[in-house]
Amino acid sequence: LDYQHVQVPFEITLWIMLASLAKIGFHLYNKLPSVVPESCLLIFVGLIMGGIIYGLNDRSPPVMDSDIFFLYLLPPIVLDAGYFMPSRPFFENIGTILLYAVVGTIWNVFGIGFSLYGICQVKAFRLQDVSLLHNLLFGSLIAAVDPVAVLAVFEEIHVNEKLHILVFGESLLNDAVTVVLYKLFRSFCEMPTIKSVDVFAGVGKFFVVGLGGVLVGLSFGFTAAFTTRFTKDIRVIEPLFVFLYSYLSYLTAEMFHLSGIVAIISCAMGMKRYVEANISLKSHTTVKYFMKMWSSVSDTLIFIFLGVSTIGENHEWNWPYICFTVIFCLVWRALGVLVLTFFVNRFHVNTITSKDQFIIAYGGLRGAICFSLVFLLPDFHRKKLFIAATTVVILFTVFVQGMTIRPLVDLLAVKRKRESAPTVGEQIHIRFLDHLLAGIEDISGHWGQYYWKDKLEYFNSKYLQKILLREYDQPKSSIVLLYEKLERKHAIELAQAGQLGHGPAHPSFLSSSDRTVITDQKLEDTPNPDVLDNMQEILARNLYRIRRTGPAYNRHTLPGDSEPSERAKEILILRHKSL
């Protein structure tokens, strides 16, 4: 037996296997996941595993290594989030999201930090040795909402798209703020004196870290799109580039101390539409599938490890500090959301309702990022207290808030995601309105989002597409692509029912298609003459049944028996033509 030799890959494989089997196990009992979020179940499995390891070895089980978390487990989840980000609601609410992510997070960091410092001044609690800087450092790591935890819970409760993107977008973009504040306070902790210059440098860093991440991400994304132009003869490695370039963007950003999360999201969002157009359908299925698979495994491993790492002896228990941390986390977030939303609602027609505000505040879950950051803290005598407080906050938010948010959403009757997909008619109207608004903004000289979107589209079709797409002279509109997709789906269904060759496709079919097909086909292109030609042609060829439903009045014939035969003849002629 030579275990040493294969130990590393063997144990990794076994952990992944355990995670996957746990997932299967939950889904075998359908009732369980509908009551308890999967993340809670996984942490619970982790707690049991940790208990077993602790019981058998009589020493603390291994904690999740922060390097492993940031280098290997986090990127797949963020990549998946960025790649499948619904871009329309994201960009429509980008201002609000940024406000929550930047101002909201700073508000929380300082709110929690200062009020915990206040608690430390109470002599009865015996916490006077925790300095203000340490409290702020702790605040900077505990304040940020965690994308992994938010995704795990919000995926299951199906709130409306806007609410979802507000919470989820915030949790992704606050990474830049967290990185800056955390590193700033950590370096302050190690400095003997702090000059005011350092504070200003810190403020400047926000922009460098955030915008730098976007820049790194976009450049890798466009390189990826450019690379897939040349993979026509070697389809099999196409999916690889999507993963390689986005991972490289993350690593590069981390290397330069920029925000890796922001980088990988910009990379994914930047490359998506070009890569999709360049690679084959099967490659794309593989990309989507593998991304989902990978992120789901990472996610599972993270929660299991969270549970395992909780067990052990690296906690220092101090009731007041821990309880007040939980309370301040809740209070400051609620206050922040209230104040910020007040300003947001003054500038928007579509306001955020008070129910939505409550869910935004309540959905501020903490997760593995805080946990990894607290272990990365430099050693000082109260580190174990911080670890304990972080663990409690994470468990409290994931278990209590995560498990009660679904009943609360039901109770408050929060607006849900619409189940049916928008019809082609609706989509055409949405696009029409976009153009109309862009026109109005242009005429009135208002540089609003539609104006910029229009300009971006122009730039895209004029320059980017020509460089990044393999067949840039035929940019198919997404409506045409959608139509083709539905036709294909319909054809497959007919073939599976053994009924190919009978029944032309008709648009009423569109309403019965499931929503997943349509959501990734958002309308983002401007229609151009040849697309319109295309549409007309396709519709003309396939709307046969609708054209014939009300037969035209004709003096010489009567609508009667001869009709079906004539109709059948016409079908036959069409068929012969097509063969």
Place this chain on the structure above:
Amino acid sequence: LDYQHVQVPFEITLWIMLASLAKIGFHLYNKLPSVVPESCLLIFVGLIMGGIIYGLNDRSPPVMDSDIFFLYLLPPIVLDAGYFMPSRPFFENIGTILLYAVVGTIWNVFGIGFSLYGICQVKAFRLQDVSLLHNLLFGSLIAAVDPVAVLAVFEEIHVNEKLHILVFGESLLNDAVTVVLYKLFRSFCEMPTIKSVDVFAGVGKFFVVGLGGVLVGLSFGFTAAFTTRFTKDIRVIEPLFVFLYSYLSYLTAEMFHLSGIVAIISCAMGMKRYVEANISLKSHTTVKYFMKMWSSVSDTLIFIFLGVSTIGENHEWNWPYICFTVIFCLVWRALGVLVLTFFVNRFHVNTITSKDQFIIAYGGLRGAICFSLVFLLPDFHRKKLFIAATTVVILFTVFVQGMTIRPLVDLLAVKRKRESAPTVGEQIHIRFLDHLLAGIEDISGHWGQYYWKDKLEYFNSKYLQKILLREYDQPKSSIVLLYEKLERKHAIELAQAGQLGHGPAHPSFLSSSDRTVITDQKLEDTPNPDVLDNMQEILARNLYRIRRTGPAYNRHTLPGDSEPSERAKEILILRHKSL
């Protein structure tokens, strides 16, 4: 800049990126890969890279780590090979393959070992310090044909299926022999005296290593199939199990010093048909795609690393030893193939022609396995000589033999792979003959391959399918599956041409379908009544055009103008029914 932190994943990603870009580069110039095999080009890239590294650093570039090779690079390639192994020709020729793999490899090991020892006795060559055992050890690592190299070259020359499976199957199954002999001689080298007991134990080990590998592989394979029974609600992690279980089988086998290659191949072949039936179509596309992608990347990395590792100062040059190694490798392989084929041909009706024998002997390429094994040798004063000889043999076989084998195949007019896929008619005949032969063997009391195949099928449908398949009561015949697949493909094509709804599918379509669709749909199931019903039903529904080609004679009507209209009416009725 914090490079240390991200170094490991960053460098791995960059190497993979380099490999993928190199692949794209070759395919941009279509002419190059048609003359020079890709493996040669990749080694060449590696040589250049190695030269650059050597020039810049002034020290030997890093050699390919044997652990990385055996634990991470080799398994994907072997998994891919096992999963896509054409099982029919493999099992039809299993006897011949085993003979080549076991007896042939032993023959080569001892032939090369003893004759090199003979060379060492020549005083002028100054090699007298290389003992017989060391020569045999060297023989054991240099004798085995390499699956990676064989696959890379034979995939491009398209020889007939039997010839391909003979060379490729040998290269896979000889792993068991190589493992045993290599470890045996290595331990002999370290022992002070060798008892005859040890030699007999070595012979016994063959069976343990080989059959143990098969056993480990099959048990993991069946567990994988069993696991995928329960993934209906969580499709997204289905592909994962295929990879996890097969990798575990490899690692487990390696852990117990069994043949990992044999294990992973048995695992892949054992699970394939059950997993395919259990998982969704998209999961299966992902599995296939990712396997191909992964193995292609591994393959590329291996050849590039081979090139990089060649450059450097770890060679000891001794002209006679190196030249005679190359010559003996060629001569003993040719002799072995001749002698073994003589015996094989005496027992088979389908003999192996002398042209085929030449290609089998000439296709005995060496590759990265030898290279990794030679670096794993315990340190002794002539290790560098062995490294040099191995490198030369690999480069000689890959470059000289790999580049000339295609012209030779053309020159000798070796029978090629048939380009067109077998029609459904042919497939039905093949299956019919299988049953007929099984019956004849059963009656005559001859326990031949058809008899065993029949028994295995019976066991499979009676027990295995019930345990391993989710819906075991509806085992669809592969002919029906094939038909459905073609229908679906046809439907998609029609939909893409915008012509859905016109033209029923007809069997003549089968001949125009490309061969890839059909080759992975080999006929392996026994037909049962409900499958036959199914077939009849589908054929009856779709053979409309054939039924009508010769109109039946009827006293009361004339074949004439009225005919198409009637026919059209019938189509209409059919269509209405189906709607």
